[in-house]
Amino acid sequence: MLDIRGVTKSYGARRVLTDVSFTVGDGRMTGFVGANGAGKTTTMRIILGVLSPDSGTVLIDGVPVTASDRRRFGYMPEERGLYPKMKVAEQLVYLARLHGLSPASARRNTADLLARLGLDARAGDTVESLSLGNQQRAQIAAALVHDPEFLVLDEPFSGLDPLAVEVVMTVLAGFAAQGAPVLFSSHQLDIVERLCDDLVIIADGEIRANGSREALREQHSSPRFEIRTAGDTGWIREVPGITVIDFDGDFAIFEAETDVASQDVLHRAVALGSVHTFSQQRPTLATIFKEVIA
Amino acid sequence: MSNATRPVHTAPTFAQSVWLVSNREISARLRSKSFLIATGILLLLSMASVIVGSIASQNTSLTKVAVVGTAISVVEDTKAFDVVEADTVADAEALVRDGTVDAAVVPSTNAQSPLGITVIALDSAPTDVLGTLSVSPDLKILDPAEQDGFLAYLVSIGFGIIFLMSATTFGATIAQSVVEEKQTRIVEILMSTISVRALLAGKVLGNSLMAFAQIVSIGLLVSVGLAVTGQRVLLGDVGPAIVWFAVFFAFGFVLLAALYAATASMVSRQEDVGSATSPVLFLVMIPYFLVIFFNDNPFVLAIMSYVPFSAPVGMPVRIFLGQAEWWEPVLSLAILALSTMVVIVIGSRIYSNALLRMGARVSFREALHR
Numbered sequence: 001m002l003d004i005r006g007v008t009k010s011y012g013a014r015r016v017l018t019d020v021s022f023t024v025g026d027g028r029m030t031g032f033v034g035a036n037g038a039g040k041t042t043t044m045r046i047i048l049g050v051l052s053p054d055s056g057t058v059l060i061d062g063v064p065v066t067a068s069d070r071r072r073f074g075y076m077p078e079e080r081g082l083y084p085k086m087k088v089a090e091q092l093v094y095l096a097r098l099h100g101l102s103p104a105s106a107r108r109n110t111a112d113l114l115a116r117l118g119l120d121a122r123a124g125d126t127v128e129s130l131s132l133g134n135q136q137r138a139q140i141a142a143a144l145v146h147d148p149e150f151l152v153l154d155e156p157f158s159g160l161d162p163l164a165v166e167v168v169m170t171v172l173a174g175f176a177a178q179g180a181p182v183l184f185s186s187h188q189l190d191i192v193e194r195l196c197d198d199l200v201i202i203a204d205g206e207i208r209a210n211g212s213r214e215a216l217r218e219q220h221s222s223p224r225f226e227i228r229t230a231g232d233t234g235w236i237r238e239v240p241g242i243t244v245i246d247f248d249g250d251f252a253i254f255e256a257e258t259d260v261a262s263q264d265v266l267h268r269a270v271a272l273g274s275v276h277t278f279s280q281q282r283p284t285l286a287t288i289f290k291e292v293i294a
Numbered sequence: 295m296s297n298a299t300r301p302v303h304t305a306p307t308f309a310q311s312v313w314l315v316s317n318r319e320i321s322a323r324l325r326s327k328s329f330l331i332a333t334g335i336l337l338l339l340s341m342a343s344v345i346v347g348s349i350a351s352q353n354t355s356l357t358k359v360a361v362v363g364t365a366i367s368v369v370e371d372t373k374a375f376d377v378v379e380a381d382t383v384a385d386a387e388a389l390v391r392d393g394t395v396d397a398a399v400v401p402s403t404n405a406q407s408p409l410g411i412t413v414i415a416l417d418s419a420p421t422d423v424l425g426t427l428s429v430s431p432d433l434k435i436l437d438p439a440e441q442d443g444f445l446a447y448l449v450s451i452g453f454g455i456i457f458l459m460s461a462t463t464f465g466a467t468i469a470q471s472v473v474e475e476k477q478t479r480i481v482e483i484l485m486s487t488i489s490v491r492a493l494l495a496g497k498v499l500g501n502s503l504m505a506f507a508q509i510v511s512i513g514l515l516v517s518v519g520l521a522v523t524g525q526r527v528l529l530g531d532v533g534p535a536i537v538w539f540a541v542f543f544a545f546g547f548v549l550l551a552a553l554y555a556a557t558a559s560m561v562s563r564q565e566d567v568g569s570a571t572s573p574v575l576f577l578v579m580i581p582y583f584l585v586i587f588f589n590d591n592p593f594v595l596a597i598m599s600y601v602p603f604s605a606p607v608g609m610p611v612r613i614f615l616g617q618a619e620w621w622e623p624v625l626s627l628a629i630l631a632l633s634t635m636v637v638i639v640i641g642s643r644i645y646s647n648a649l650l651r652m653g654a655r656v657s658f659r660e661a662l663h664r
Contacts, residue, residue: 045482045650048486049486050482050485050486050650051650067489070486070487071487073486075482075483075486077479077482077483077486079479079482080479081475081477081478081479081480081481081482081483082478082480083322083474083475083478083480084474084478085322085325085326086322094314094318095483095487097306097314098306098311098314098315098484098487098488099487100306142483143483
């Protein structure tokens with residue numbers, strides 16, 4: 001479990017992070033969402049120890065992170081980079097060895113990962129000769145090659161084609177399934193929505209929302225319901241505490257003032273005949289995001 | 295987390311990290327064609343200079359003179375001429391006119407002549423012939439120079455050029471590799487993995503090893519060349535200076551390498567490397583020019599041999615000229631080693647403060663902050 005506690009950071013007079021605290025649980029894919037300049041990259045750099053915070057700490061299972069712990073992290077910086085003139089496989093082996101792997105396991109991991117990312121045919125090519133998408137895959141491989149126990153990925157999906165996005169999602173989900181805490185940022189909210197278990201929303205250097213995806217949705221759900229029944233739904237208008245928003249024969253969208261009122265509608269509908277659908281409208285991540293940072 | 299399939303992350307020690315980084319630097323250099331070609335040219339040049347020197351020293355052919363009659367004994371005594379005998383003075387003059395000989399020596403018609411010979415030349419006095427045949431007063435030199443002036447000049451320039459070339463080549467390489475990491479942003483992954491000091495130390499070590507290997511191979515090549523071409527006397531004179539040069543170079547280069555890395559880390563693009571590292575380039579060029587202009591000035595050389603930047607050139611030259619006491623190179627080396635350590639400390643501070651700052655050039659004040 002990775003804990004970020006009360007992290008504050010200023011560049012000169014400019015405050016970029018204010019009392020940032022959140023938790024990345026074991027095996028949880030945690031989406032880190034925020035506008036450009038909200039403080040995502042700075043937070044990630046602080047987690048990795050590339051930057052030091054003015055105050056606050058980063059904890060692993062309750063113990064402050066040390067420099068040697070950081071070798072157990074897999075990190076993909078927002079600014080991509082590998083040695084352009086070095087061969088892909090050689091580069092990955094080098095990075096794995098810097099993280100403390102033996103030459104043999106470094107080579108084994110490299111071969112394994114390149115195969116999983118569909119890059120094995122380019123293992124002997126220099127990075128500069130790869131297409132942008134393949135460079136991106138190599139970059140992801142660089143974050144994973146040392147079998148990290150924690151993943152911190154800044155925009156891992158940017159620049160990937162839809163196929164590569166699927167591949168990378170599978171690989172990341174695989175890491176989380178093994179119990180690794182995974183923190184990733186992305187501008188592609190639909191991907192975050194599909195992938196993440198937990199969500200952290202940051203704006204202007206402050207955490208605005210933080211929790212499991214479902215809890216957040218619940219929290220930001222509107223009191224809107226939709227219902228589809230076997231017969232006409234015009235009677236709903238007469239139920240106290242209900243405002244019908246949309247109505248089309250057997251289908252209606254309504255707002256309920258209280259939970260009791262919405263349940264009342266359901267009881268009456270069941271009494272009248274069969275009910276095909278009755279559900280609360282769930283907000284999309286994009287809606288929640290807009291609401292939270294507003 | 296406990297998962298049996300995961301390899302154990304034994305954090306590499308500082309030394310292991312440094313070694314990994316320096317190995318990468320070395321293999322990157324050895325893979326670069328431009329580096330291999332440049333090294334090849336440098337080695338060829340130093341070999342060629344030895345061979346050309348040996349040919350030049352063997353080709354000093356004797357001056358040809360025509361000799362008539364009794365003058366022959368005087369001329370042959372000197373053993374300094376290629377003698378062509380002529381029957382008459384007129385024949386000898388003809389040989390001078392058609393250029394077969396440089397001068398003619400004939401019996402003097404003037405009875406008062408102390409040597410009893412006359413030298414005939416075409417259009418000007420042949421100084422080498424006159425010099426050899428003249429009677430010289432006794433000569434006594436109070437403080438004989440250990441080395442011939444011209445040779446001293448050549449050796450000084452040799453050390454100067456080799457230092458300048460190696461230091462600038464490898465200095466520029468270090469600078470480029472620092473900016474490459476910064477420009478490609480891989481530096482962020484590296485910094486999240488190993489300490490910045492280990493990264494800097496690995497770079498400096500890797501490139502210093504390469505530079506030192508180059509210097510040693512040049513030294514060996516020149517020594518072997520001198521021995522093979524029979525210039526053993528010169529080898530005996532230059533040998534100790536070459537060894538000291540290598541030792542001083544090892545320390546001096548580490549100092550320069552740290553400076554190159556630190557100054558290069560302040561910029562983010564390859565285009566800016568040149569201007570950022572130019573102050574260091576001046577430091578490298580100063581000893582080169584000083585040694586060219588002042589290799590016959592013991593006072594300037596003495597100062598040079600103690601200033602850390604110029605000691606790798608100044609001290610070996612003084613050793614070659616026999617101007618240095620036995621303890622002087624030791625003292626100068628201690629000064630150099632000490633200043634190298636100071637520069638490494640300052641350099642690594644600049645390096646770690648400037649590495650993550652992208653965009654505009656980082657000022658010295660910002661880089662030294664904290």
